[in-house]
Amino acid sequence: MILPSVFKQIEPTFPAGLLDDPLLLVRVRATGRSLLFDCGPLHHLAKRTIKSIDAIFISHAHMDHFMGMDAFVRHSMVSGRVYDIYGPPGMAARMERKLGGYDWNLAEDFWSDLRVHEIHPTHFARTLFSGSQGFRGTFLGREERRDALIYANGHLQVEAALFDHKIPVLGFRITEKPGFQVDPKELESLGLIPGHWLQELKKNYYEKKLSLPIRVNTREGEKKLSGEDLYGRIRRESPCTSIGYLTDIGATAANFKQAGELFADLSLLICECSYLRNHKDKARRSFHLCTDDARKLAEKLRPRFFLPMHLSKSHLKHPQDLYRELRLPTDVTLLQLPSYQTPRPRLCDEIEPPTSWRDQEEKESS
Structure with missing residues (x-):
């Protein structure tokens, strides 16, 4: 589950x-x-x-x-x-x-x-x-x-x-x-245009390389920014x-x-x-x-x-x-688990006898 x-x-x-x-x-x-x-x-x-x-x-x-x-x-x-x-x-x-x-x-x-x-x-x-x-x-x-x-x-x-x-x-x-999370509203307010630089920033985050500068796309053109400062401004807290x-x-x-x-x-x-x-x-x-x-x-x-x-x-x-x-x-x-993830052993009262057994019992009873 x-x-x-x-x-x-x-x-x-x-x-x-x-x-x-x-x-x-x-x-x-x-x-x-x-x-x-x-x-x-x-x-x-x-x-x-x-x-x-x-x-x-x-x-x-x-x-x-x-x-x-x-x-x-x-x-x-x-x-x-x-x-x-x-x-x-x-x-x-x-x-x-x-x-x-x-x-x-x-x-x-x-x-x-x-x-x-x-x-x-x-x-x-x-x-x-x-x-x-x-x-x-x-x-x-x-x-x-x-x-x-x-x-x-x-x-x-x-x-x-x-x-x-x-x-x-x-x-x-x-x-x-906390994982890598970006607030779209902050991107908009800062005039940043999402692009490949976000993947690079995410990679640097998980490799602990946010100190590296990063080139970003903005409405005013490409800019070179501090990765640590940039992520601090666009990060979404949760x-x-x-x-x-x-x-x-x-x-x-x-x-x-x-x-x-x-x-x-x-x-x-x-x-x-x-x-x-x-x-x-x-x-x-x-x-x-x-x-x-x-x-x-x-x-x-x-x-x-x-x-x-x-x-x-x-x-x-x-x-x-x-x-x-x-x-x-x-x-x-x-949350409800199923009783069993793999079929459980059947109990005695749940086992149907083979047809041949039932036929034999019917003959004996008659």
């Missing part, structure tokens, strides 16, 4: 259905590269999509959020790149045990490296698993953590905070960086869009307070909603959210769009009840 086109530089896709193990793929349009949030089964993703991933962000190491790491390593190990993996405390030890389950005696010098960043409340702890060394881990050291920012490129940034699921769980906020990704947390005051701090002014909140109202007791015991909890969170945060996901398979026969129970504020648009 490709999510609403309110984003300019990124394209978020949620390849899992309502009942499947969650993963969020965020593609950067300008580069064709991607980020992956959670790493359950990757059977929804084509190999070329997996190979486009630069970094993986793991909320926690429960099997349904982490088991796809094997498939990722399998498809990326010979690319010769360094892949960044972000996770909660203990992630490096879990990666070491996962990678240690295989024999790597045929490792080559060109194999990829995996760089694991553990997100602690006060610091980062980094470990490198070198492909050429059979993914042997080397501790790279610690670095003080000054704020919520954990990752950034030229098009977006990722912030994170730790939540409680009876184990530390990371929630992530993905925010687009708010940066953002995505919140939150899964597997308890409905506690501390978790809701943390969510309020990390997820203020969101464009889209992708949020776990594991249980329906009548299974609230199960949600409390397992430290998950039910529909009432998700609705309260939506009322608190007021995102523009709200996508509930990760419904428990105990609701296999009536998944659409989730949407009927979620009565969101009128200024929050509810």
Whole structure:
């Protein structure tokens, strides 16, 4: 499911259905590269999509959020790149045990490296698993953590905070960086005529070369102007869009307070909603959210769009009840996932017996 086109530089896709193990793929349009949030089964993703991933962000190491790491390593190990993996405390030890389950005696010098960043409340702890060394881990050291920012490129940034699921769980906020935007009214007021120079200015913007002068077309003829000054005058300001990704947390005051701090002014909140109202007791015991909890969170945060996901398979026969129970504020648009992205196994009472069986039963009954 490709999510609403309110984003300019990124394209978020949620390849899992309502009942499947969650993963969020965020593609950067300008580069064709991607980020992956959670790493359950990757059977929804084509190999070329997996190979486009630069970094993986793991909320926690429960099997349904982490088991796809094997498939990722399998498809990326010979690319010769360094892949960044972000996770909660203990992630490096879990990666070491996962990678240690295989024999790597045929490792080559060109194999990829995996760089694991553990997100602690006060610091980062980094470990490198070198492909050429059979993914042997080397501790790279610690670095003080000054704020919520954990990752950034030229098009977006990722912030994170730790939540409680009876184990530390990371929630992530993905925010687009301001892109190249021009105000047509300013072009008109300055007497500028759109042309090839706009493409050159855009190229210089993304290559951080706005200091270069640029020749522009005006109603008075061609002029040579400072690129930085020019863009400052014709730039159109607009708010940066953002995505919140939150899964597997308890409905506690501390978790809701943390969510309020990390997820203020969101464009889209992708949020776990594991249980329906009548299974609230199960949600409390397992430290998950039910529909009432998700609705309260939506009322608190007021995102523009709200996508509930990760419904428990105990609701296999009536998944659409989730949407009927979620009565969101009128200024929050509810997005609905299909129950399944790939056909689910059929239940016993849904299987029609072969015609030959029915004929035999009719004969026996007569």
